Amino acid sequence: MADKLPPTPKLDELEKGPWPSFVSEIKMAAKSSLASQDLLGLLERSYNEKIGHWKHGGIVGVLGYGGGVIGRYCDLPAEFPNVSHFHTVRVNQPAGWYYKTDALRKICDIWEKRGSGLTNMHGSTGDIILLGTRTDELEPIFAELTAIGFDLGGSGSDVRTPSCCLGKSRCEWACYDTMALTHDLTQSFQDELHRPAFPYKFKFKMSGCPNDCVASVARADISIIGTWRDNIRVNQDAVLEYTKNGLNIQKEVIAFCPGKCMEWDGKQLDIDNSTCRRCMHCINVMPKALRPGKDTGATVLIGSKAPIIEGALLSSVLIPFWKPVAPYTDLKDLMGRIWEIWCEEGKNRERIGEFIQRMGMGNFLETIGVEPIPEMVAHPRENPYVFYEEYLVEDDEEEGQDKN
Amino acid sequence: MAQMITAQEAAEAMFNMVKEAAGLRKLKPMDLTKNLLELFGDRVDKQICKEAIRELVESGRCVYTYFGGTYLELPHREGAAND
Numbered sequence: 001m002a003d004k005l006p007p008t009p010k011l012d013e014l015e016k017g018p019w020p021s022f023v024s025e026i027k028m029a030a031k032s033s034l035a036s037q038d039l040l041g042l043l044e045r046s047y048n049e050k051i052g053h054w055k056h057g058g059i060v061g062v063l064g065y066g067g068g069v070i071g072r073y074c075d076l077p078a079e080f081p082n083v084s085h086f087h088t089v090r091v092n093q094p095a096g097w098y099y100k101t102d103a104l105r106k107i108c109d110i111w112e113k114r115g116s117g118l119t120n121m122h123g124s125t126g127d128i129i130l131l132g133t134r135t136d137e138l139e140p141i142f143a144e145l146t147a148i149g150f151d152l153g154g155s156g157s158d159v160r161t162p163s164c165c166l167g168k169s170r171c172e173w174a175c176y177d178t179m180a181l182t183h184d185l186t187q188s189f190q191d192e193l194h195r196p197a198f199p200y201k202f203k204f205k206m207s208g209c210p211n212d213c214v215a216s217v218a219r220a221d222i223s224i225i226g227t228w229r230d231n232i233r234v235n236q237d238a239v240l241e242y243t244k245n246g247l248n249i250q251k252e253v254i255a256f257c258p259g260k261c262m263e264w265d266g267k268q269l270d271i272d273n274s275t276c277r278r279c280m281h282c283i284n285v286m287p288k289a290l291r292p293g294k295d296t297g298a299t300v301l302i303g304s305k306a307p308i309i310e311g312a313l314l315s316s317v318l319i320p321f322w323k324p325v326a327p328y329t330d331l332k333d334l335m336g337r338i339w340e341i342w343c344e345e346g347k348n349r350e351r352i353g354e355f356i357q358r359m360g361m362g363n364f365l366e367t368i369g370v371e372p373i374p375e376m377v378a379h380p381r382e383n384p385y386v387f388y389e390e391y392l393v394e395d396d397e398e399e400g401q402d403k404n
Numbered sequence: 405m406a407q408m409i410t411a412q413e414a415a416e417a418m419f420n421m422v423k424e425a426a427g428l429r430k431l432k433p434m435d436l437t438k439n440l441l442e443l444f445g446d447r448v449d450k451q452i453c454k455e456a457i458r459e460l461v462e463s464g465r466c467v468y469t470y471f472g473g474t475y476l477e478l479p480h481r482e483g484a485a486n487d
């Protein structure tokens with residue numbers, strides 16, 4: 001089969017250089033996959049013509065599911081029959097992306113038999129992405145995946161597969177058990193994940209500490225980021241050790257502290273924890289000397305998204321400090337209230353962040369029953385006009401009394 | 405208290421809405437829920453609507469489709485599909 005590889009001078013350019021190349025990977029798969037051979041030919045043709053040759057299909061899942069499959073058809077089926085259908089299958093990854101090699105082999109066996117053999121481990125949603133199969137293979141793939149304990153992930157206007165950093169399983173900075181929360185939310189929101197009922201997609205991403213290794217603050221509708229509310233733990237001897245080994249604390253740590261809350265007199269490192277922003281910078285530079293506090297939990301933020309329909313948004317603080325305790329009923333109840341108003345009032349393809357911008361954070365908080373507090377304020381107000389609702393009520397009453 | 409309609413009755417009403425809209429406009433699950441709440445008032449709630457949608461897709465009478473958003477439609481051959 002290998003000698004049937006189409007000539008791909010343009011794609012070959014993408015194999016040069018020290019970085020991994022998706023072209024090399026597709027070529028490797030093409031040794032045993034006709035779909036991968038056609039994919040190379042089709043892609044080379046797109047590069048030559050500067051035209052994409054994929055059509056978006058409307059197919060979204062298997063019987064009963066509204067997500068997990070992204071339909072794709074090629075618009076040159078006669079020339080590239082093996083990629084005439086090229087649907088993507090999203091498979092719900094385990095929290096923290098832990099697999100036994102045996103599980104991975106089983107997934108690959110299914111995919112080599114019923115798909116192109118090409119995978120993307122993992123997609124930006126966090127799912128296992130299986131690239132390229134035919135419509136008539138979707139139900140058998142689903143049956144075989146469920147038989148080995150896997151399920152489809154989210155796609156379309158639903159809860160997307162929740163994802164997290166590996167948290168407490170391997171990372172000493174984790175301030176809460178990200179994997180436990182992710183697994184629980186995935187199980188609890190199965191209906192919302194498989195039966196899309198929202199105005200648009202809704203993503204949960206969980207990071208164990210403010211290093212935010214899953215970039216939740218930039219791309220999740222709900223970002224749950226570990227933090228602490230007591231003091232950073234300091235081992236002064238270890239701090240001295242760092243300086244002996246050449247670390248310039250003033251230049252490399254204190255100068256970059258966004259809270260401007262550290263002092264170093266050459267012997268002792270003092271931190272004013274009341275103005276610490278919990279950014280992790282000092283801890284990342286001196287991991288043997290500094291640690292997050294012991295009273296740990298998470299900050300829950302809302303509303304970030306990458307630029308698709310409108311521009312990018314970063315998350316805003318919704319709950320400054322939350323103790324994630326199973327079964328997380330408080331968080332799930334809050335989600336219910338958020339989805340209720342968003343489903344009721346949200347426009348088609350309006351992410352929750354855009355919805356909040358449109359209705360105003362104040363109104364949104366009032367509707368979901370959350371008290372506004374200073375930690376939610378991103379920066380001081382630009383508009384000097386202040387509207388105190390309660391004063392107005394009092395004034396009205398006073399005026400009323402005056403009249404009587 | 406008003407007698408609630410069953411999930412099957414809700415599914416039937418939703419199915420008729422999808423059938424009537426077929427080829428004219430696409431309906432999202434939330435559109436169907438809102439239409440039903442309008443039609444039956446306090447005789448239906450969101451939970452019944454959820455069950456009705458589940459019944460429709462699990463029986464294969466309706467399918468989810470995606471065109472920029474997720475819709476519920478009658479099963480049909482996709483416009484973009486190749487043989």
Ligand code: SF4
Nearest residue numbers: 165171174208209213
């Ligand atoms: S986000 Fe924090 S806890 Fe999670 S892996 Fe990264 S450094 Fe560790």
Ligand code: SF4
Nearest residue numbers: 257259276277279282
């Ligand atoms: S965590 Fe960040 S804000 Fe807090 S003391 Fe360290 S560098 Fe400063």
